[in-house]
Amino acid sequence: MAVPLIQQYRVARYLMTQKLKRVERYPLVLMLEPLFQCNLACSGCGKIDYSDDILSKRLSYEDCIAAVDECGAPMVSIAGGEPLIHKEMPKIVQALIDKKKFIYLCTNALLLEKNIKDYSPSPYLTLSIHLDGNEKRHDHSVCRDGVYKKVVYIIKEAVSKGFRVTVNCTLFQNETAEEVGEFMDTMMTLGVEGVTISPGYSYQHAPQQDVFLKRKGSKELFRRLFKLAKGRKWRFNQSSLYLDFLAGNQTYECTPWGNPTRNIFGWQKPCYLLVDDGYADSFKELIEDTSWEKYGTGKNPKCADCMVHCGYEPTAVNDTFSSPLKALKVFLKGPRTDGPMAPELPMQYEEPILQQPQVKIVAEKKDEQRVA
Numbered sequence: 001m002a003v004p005l006i007q008q009y010r011v012a013r014y015l016m017t018q019k020l021k022r023v024e025r026y027p028l029v030l031m032l033e034p035l036f037q038c039n040l041a042c043s044g045c046g047k048i049d050y051s052d053d054i055l056s057k058r059l060s061y062e063d064c065i066a067a068v069d070e071c072g073a074p075m076v077s078i079a080g081g082e083p084l085i086h087k088e089m090p091k092i093v094q095a096l097i098d099k100k101k102f103i104y105l106c107t108n109a110l111l112l113e114k115n116i117k118d119y120s121p122s123p124y125l126t127l128s129i130h131l132d133g134n135e136k137r138h139d140h141s142v143c144r145d146g147v148y149k150k151v152v153y154i155i156k157e158a159v160s161k162g163f164r165v166t167v168n169c170t171l172f173q174n175e176t177a178e179e180v181g182e183f184m185d186t187m188m189t190l191g192v193e194g195v196t197i198s199p200g201y202s203y204q205h206a207p208q209q210d211v212f213l214k215r216k217g218s219k220e221l222f223r224r225l226f227k228l229a230k231g232r233k234w235r236f237n238q239s240s241l242y243l244d245f246l247a248g249n250q251t252y253e254c255t256p257w258g259n260p261t262r263n264i265f266g267w268q269k270p271c272y273l274l275v276d277d278g279y280a281d282s283f284k285e286l287i288e289d290t291s292w293e294k295y296g297t298g299k300n301p302k303c304a305d306c307m308v309h310c311g312y313e314p315t316a317v318n319d320t321f322s323s324p325l326k327a328l329k330v331f332l333k334g335p336r337t338d339g340p341m342a343p344e345l346p347m348q349y350e351e352p353i354l355q356q357p358q359v360k361i362v363a364e365k366k367d368e369q370r371v372a
Helices: 005-020 061-071 089-098 112-118 135-141 147-160 177-190 215-228 240-246 283-289 309-322 324-333 357-371
Strands: 029-032 075-078 102-107 125-130 164-171 194-199 261-263 266-268
Touching: 005 102, 005 309, 029 061, 029 309, 061 089, 061 283, 075 089, 089 102, 089 112, 112 147, 125 147, 135 147, 147 164, 147 177, 164 177, 177 194, 177 215, 215 240, 240 309, 240 324, 266 283, 309 324
Parallel strands: 029 075, 029 261, 075 102, 102 125, 125 164, 164 194
Antiparallel strands: 261 266
């Protein structure tokens, strides 16, 4: 099932309105995190190390609706934590459907079988289900055996009941294109609308730091994956130019305000991936008072290896509006999988590697030579 035409039309109309009004910074998707509590402890998650008093906090129904109204984005991604733990989630979702917002309810699906009766299929509601690859890979990622099989069963149930279902897949170290390709084949047989796929971001608070892909490795992996995609009917829940960016064919700056985050602490600066950079009390304050020029690849070492869709999908969407023929070409032919890669953005800070002892020694010797 393709993304409904009503969603394509209404999102395009929203974007065109912002362009005509010459709005410089506008949101595309609101990242709504009404809680951090989760029923899993995934190795790459940056939310699970909060204290119990923080994990017990919730955004109320009123808080959630106010955030959606204040932000004004046409799409809302409800994440966490595990949002199905939130007792008011069915009420929140229904209110957003009534407002004709397109909702992506992000879930690990373990509570979905029990709670699916509280929701009704709607073109405005998509169940975005977390699966990080095949059975061995996913169960290792979530640090619990048997999760993959249960999630696959629940996906089949949700699809059979008429729900829009997508899969959210994060790629980590040591994955092969062939392995990811087999996963994509399996997802297509399940009948999901599409797969949202991107390299993982190295959360500072993640319990395991050796699982994240570096930028060059991400591009090489996606090139091999897209080469395998030729002739296979894989459906990605992303723009063609974002996929082209993943393959190293576009030089994009991050657009962090495109997917602003509202969570239990406030409006997170600058995006949901950086958890230690402060919060704003309102969306207006977030947009107007955040030092956006300090963030992004080449500008901030925390952003060095990030290629995540929350920052780069809005950039790709803007590029699609600016260069529709380029976007159409990539859509029809797929991302280029060979030849030179697009240049990286120039680095405006000292590389982290300069802090390593062996490099310091070289630098000290050069200083000595200058003195001599």
